[in-house]
Amino acid sequence: MDDSLGALISAPLIPLRDEQRSARYAEEIAHARALHDADPDDYWAWVADQHRWLRPYDTVRTGELGDFRYFDGGLINVADNCVDRWAESVPDRPAVVWEGEPGDSRTVTYAELADEVSRLGAGLTALGVGRGDVVAIYMPNLVEAFTAIHACNRIGAIYTVLFSGFGRDAVASRLASARAKVVVVADAIYRRGKPVPLLDTLRSARPDAPTLEHTVVVDRTGNGVPLQEGETSYAALIDAHPEGSELVALDANEPAFLIFTSGTESRPKGVVHSVGGFLLGTWANAHWQTAITDDDVYWVAADVGWLTFPIQAVIGGLANGATIACYEGALDTPSTARFYEVCEKHAVTKVLCAPTVLRMLRKFGDTLAHDHPLPRLSLITVQGEPLDGETFTWTTETLGVPVVNAYGQTETGSTWTYPVAGVDDLKAGSTGTTLPGHACEVVDDDGRPVPAGTKGNLVMTRPFPTLARTVWDDHDRYLATYFSRFPGRYATNDEAVVDHDGHLWVLGRADDVINVAAHRLSTMEIEAVVGSHPRVVEAAVVGVPDDTKGTVPVAFVTTAGDAGDIAREVTQLVGDTIGGLARPDRVIVTAAMPKTRTGKIMRRLMREVLLHGEARSDTSALEDPSSLDTLREAVRA
Template sequence: MSDTDSLSSLLDTPVVPLRPEWTIPDRVESLAAARALGGPDAYWEWVANQQRWSTPWTTVRTGEISDFRYFEGGRINVADNCVDRWAEDPATAGRAAVVWEGEPGDSRTLTYAELADEVNRLAAGLLGLGVAKGDVVAIYMPNLVEAFTAIHACNRIGAIYTVLFSGFGEEAVASRIQAARAKVVVVADAIYRRGKPIELLSTLRAARDRTPTVEATVVVDRTGNAVPLVDGEHAYAAVLESGAAGTPAVPLDPNEPSFLIFTSGTESRPKGVVHSVGGFLLGTWANAHWQAGYEPGDVYWVAADVGWLTFPIQAVVGGLACGMTIACYEGALDTPTTSRFYEVCSKHAVTKVLCAPTLLRMLRKFGDDLAAAHPLPGLKLITVQGEPLDGDTFGWATSTLDVPVVNAYGQTETGSTWTYPVYGAEDIKAGSVGTPVPGHAYEILDDDGNPVPPGVKGHLVLTAPFPTLARTVWDDHQRYLDTYFSRFPGKYATNDEAVLDHDGHIWVLGRADDVINVAAHRISTMEIEAVVTAHPGVVEAAVVGVPDDTKGTVPIAFVTLASGADADAVRIELDTQVTGEIGGYARLAAVHVTPSMPKTRTGKTMRRLLRDVIVHGGPTGDTSAMEDPSALDAVTAVVRGS
């Protein structure tokens, strides 16, 4: 069986037509108008005209994909567009901007007027601590209201921010603050996760001897314990008070650095990916506009961690730039009970949800009875990104929750998702990422850089610049050029494999480095994974390739089973299923049944750690983004006991 044949079931996935009740005629018309604008530059000019500028631009774009600038001569401020312009309008000043709930059940709501006031005071307070335009502020906290205010306070004064994942330990925090050369850190004293407080301030203090650039720390009293502060630490409330007079929003060049976000992955040195002021604002406004779309009365729950770029894209910047009401939740969605997701949706009248596919798989695992006991008649949309969406989970969510499921694709480096079926306007397919939204151009290439026809997988690249594409790697521009533009000169390499089906839908198959060679047969582990997850007894799966003396590489599956599934029977059936649908060369060398898998807090399965357990007996790379170390312990125990 050829590689093309192994994709046949995927490529034959039928279109799910847009139901009449899912169709929004105004969006159908506006999308058609956007696609008819005459090319990416004309489209981005239209997007720019939806924002408020301090100074008009003179040129839409100069340069090409690895070296470009947008809206030369213009000046803009992100906080002004995301907060001030809504607070100044009597029609929207009283609209809820952020609806927050903590894991213990406490909650807080800020209107746009209230958010603008707190951002303004915090911005002035940061200036009082010596933060100037171009200085770096590190934000080390979970999903709190103060994450919104801290980010936009930086935006207001032109400081560069970097959000540190609240699950990071001492070494990860120290290395990132040191690399960013942060001048100030905004930190919560602790967070609540799975029913207990996890200290952040003490972790930061332990890292301070390795962060000499930090001159001040702003401490948010999340727990109400009034932790005694030491020299250089300032209470968040006191900083707000010191900035009571406020400060004007600073007009900024749209190409200036706005923030940096560190990626880790398999590399020993995390990359500080840099996004621009105007580019990120424009691109994320467009992203939130098409992927979720503001409708009167909406409450948009971005069920992601603020340390995952999705949260700034869809909530803090893109969502607020669209004038949306953003729901924000602090803790774990299975705490204190498995009904927490449904309870949050009901309590806050959530109409739209963005999450990783892992959340839907978790809800599916919790069962239909739980979903039936918590109906959500006001829910209109679920959109997912971050990991491949399997067809069974798509089918369960669309039928059980009775909403369209929009599957989107993007990367930290692209600064937004750029291909997905536009909500309310386009048909969907179970697992595909639809078609590129306006303003983006792509190709799928073979190893020699030649475009491949539909039905043939290849390397996914972007062929034209767009505003949210990362501009550089912090302190290492050559690394930026080498990582993203050397493989296919003149094109941005996503380093993902993809295939275009005959309906024009893109299917992202996974990382190109997850393509394995089994006895001279090349296959993506994601293709095998799709077959494994189709088994009714499998709730979640991850397939990795490991070295083999005879075949070079062989696939191994890790699976979490549905309640009542027989592990031995599933192993036998998976062998038949994989070899029958793909071919004997794809036979699983082992199937490890595990109660949980190592994940980031954003829900991404850390497949490289699974591979490490098989090959090395334990992790060899960065584990700082892992949410629950006990999951890796469980996997290790299963492998050693097999």
């Protein structure tokens, strides 16, 4: 094993307690793994059998990576599987339990959800939306986000969700790129105690969205905002169409939605996912990752603009017939107890969040957790960024629940490696083992598989249904981005290592691997060690140019209590654990880090502030712009 990885991946297996195990899921996953071992397509056929088809498919899969199809000949509808079939079998079961940041709440049963979805589908049809037209959804975590997505699914429209934190230019560019015909928008949202006017932002962006014909306005604030030409009230549209809409039978490989990635590129990249593939894959994802039961209340503590929310809540969660808890606002507003209060109020049993949420709870302290016991809580699952071992341990010991750490990407359309909930033993920080229906390798730069304990490039070696099918309007970009470096394999562009127990450890983006004096070091590897310091609550490590060594790591930390001599202590800890070359050139203590609304640390912005004194790339996903001011002050200190 590579010596520098020893401290990171030598974690022991942590067995689940007897009361945390599920006999049902143990039996199911054993069957699923046996199917996969015989032929992964046999596993996907089993997944397909869990759904309602409007016409049976002919073949499970045709083609290979870069050009593949699943369930050819089959016709299916996502809304039928996520809403209608549950409205028929369990009409009074809560589908969505919603809470707004001001404390208002609403519970919607599957029967009520089905009715509103059908009515909205008819309303969109009346506005001229047809099969293959694009509808943009620009709102936060509201019940109307669920209805808008499934109304599109019902009538065969393609939806794209715009992050509610986007500003005018980001909204305009995505509306134009998607060629959106209609947008569904909330007049405003509540965030950290104040309304954020989405409709005003949309109106300012509309002149640069030439294909946009209609705006459907959700009156979130209840202020009865006056409508302008081309704008329609959501409530009036629902009321006007009690007849509902026809369910459209869709080819399993038709585009269901596109989601735009943000980053350093000048053009937003619209990743396209398919109707049947995304539905079936996300059903399996939510099924294995959370071991959902009829009695669960599953809180997906993520923003609808992060693909995790459609995967785990709107599509995957509802496809499992789950009751989804949905919260609009910030998890520390109006007080640091809000996370616990939401769990208590809605009897939450399982939570999905980014690791940053757990680090936030850890920062708030053990006393707060002790004052808010959560006896119904049985599982927390995380994804979106690496989970450090200290936060894993704090959560399992303080909250008393197992933590399932999962890995996936926007392009993969689901997380595909994690310990199966209620079945697999855990390791602090690992992403478990590959799920049935998926296959991966860790390879060197020449594409050759590397042995256990050696880090390399993470690639996927066979297609699977939730993998993105193309980039909107630019298939050549899709092929070049994901399949050119390692022909015949999908390049995640992440570095990883498999340990001797077969557990996968994702170390971070390959472009976050820095070359220090001719030695390759993963910033995630260094970050994990920095985060293990007992007073460090959050850590981020970036690489910056150095005249002598080529690149050096710089660590940013937030601390619990007085920082003291934290810089010296962290530097020594990294040197003792990994080696002298990995020691941070500088340790910067900051009160805040730039994050997305879902809590992912935006390390590229931190690097830019360090190098240039300002952020120079896309900041549209940034939740709190003042965090950059805080960061600049810390860098100058």
